[in-house]
Amino acid sequence: xxxxxxxxxxxxxxxxxPAVLSIAHEIGPRALSYARILIGDxxxxxxxxxxxxxxxxxxxxxxxxxxxxxxxxxxAYLFRTFVRIVDGARRKKPLLEASSTENxxxxxxxxxxVRVETTVLLNEVMATCDRGSREVVVLRLEGFSWAExxxxxxxxxxxxxxxxxxxxxxxxxxxxxxxRKG
Amino acid sequence: xxxxxxxxxxxxxxxxxxxxxxLGRRHFAKDFPNPSRLGCPNDDLLKLLAQEPKRVxxxxxxxxxxxxxxxxxxxxxxxQMKTAGSH
Numbered sequence: 001x002x003x004x005x006x007x008x009x010x011x012x013x014x015x016x017x018p019a020v021l022s023i024a025h026e027i028g029p030r031a032l033s034y035a036r037i038l039i040g041d042x043x044x045x046x047x048x049x050x051x052x053x054x055x056x057x058x059x060x061x062x063x064x065x066x067x068x069x070x071x072x073x074x075x076a077y078l079f080r081t082f083v084r085i086v087d088g089a090r091r092k093k094p095l096l097e098a099s100s101t102e103n104x105x106x107x108x109x110x111x112x113x114v115r116v117e118t119t120v121l122l123n124e125v126m127a128t129c130d131r132g133s134r135e136v137v138v139l140r141l142e143g144f145s146w147a148e149x150x151x152x153x154x155x156x157x158x159x160x161x162x163x164x165x166x167x168x169x170x171x172x173x174x175x176x177x178x179x180r181k182g
Numbered sequence: 183x184x185x186x187x188x189x190x191x192x193x194x195x196x197x198x199x200x201x202x203x204x205l206g207r208r209h210f211a212k213d214f215p216n217p218s219r220l221g222c223p224n225d226d227l228l229k230l231l232a233q234e235p236k237r238v239x240x241x242x243x244x245x246x247x248x249x250x251x252x253x254x255x256x257x258x259x260x261x262q263m264k265t266a267g268s269h
Contacts, residue, residue, distance in 0.1 A: 030248055033213040118205040126247040131240055141207040142260050153235065
């Protein structure tokens with residue numbers, strides 16, 4: 001895997017704080033794998049990550065100046081900013097493309113969107129939720145029943161199910177992703 | 183036929199749940215290649231994580247969701263444990 005190289009300045013010329021840049025390198029592989037599915041172009045994704053890092057640097061600086069409470073989890077804050085930027089870019093792209101081409105692959109787009117939402121939700125859960133919730137989610141992905149998860153982690157069946165729902169609902173709320181209707 | 187519609191909705195929802203879980207599993211198993219195996223714990227720790235998660239440090243549990251090779255190894259241990267019915 002090639003190491004991720006980010007600039008200390010984004011494409012708009014805004015500076016990135018060294019601490020934020022270091023965190024951007026940490027979350028980079030996960031963030032870029034998400035963006036790759038959504039927008040395809042890795043170079044564009046790196047630009048968006050730098051843009052997000054510059055915005056977060058500016059926000060942290062502003063909070064210091066105004067004496068407002070500092071950002072507790074910079075990695076999660078950066079990831080959410082990145083998601084918002086990429087999502088904004090994704091929304092603009094089809095509008096531009098629709099003017100020049102027929103929308104012939106709509107079903108593919110929908111499935112790609114579901115895939116992206118799923119990965120973003122799960123990445124958010126893994127980045128922000130407590131260990132118990134992360135364990136429940138992983139075991140569920142691996143095909144364990146609620147009863148099996150409960151037994152394995154020493155919690156009730158109901159608690160296992162509740163932790164899973166709560167973790168995903170929290171991530172949906174944070175990322176403003178609506179629940180899909182069945 | 184309300185009950186039929188209800189059943190159909192429930193069936194669709196279950197199918198979507200399955201798709202969600204499958205997409206999620208594939209995401210962690212494939213999207214974080216880590217070919218140089220940076221920061222990977224040894225297999226014994228991954229086995230212990232599958233069998234007795236409370237005995238393993240938090241960073242190992244976090245690592246498996248950002249390293250696909252480790253996730254796949256962990257997944258194999260989980261499936262072995264599930265098959266053996268020892269959990």
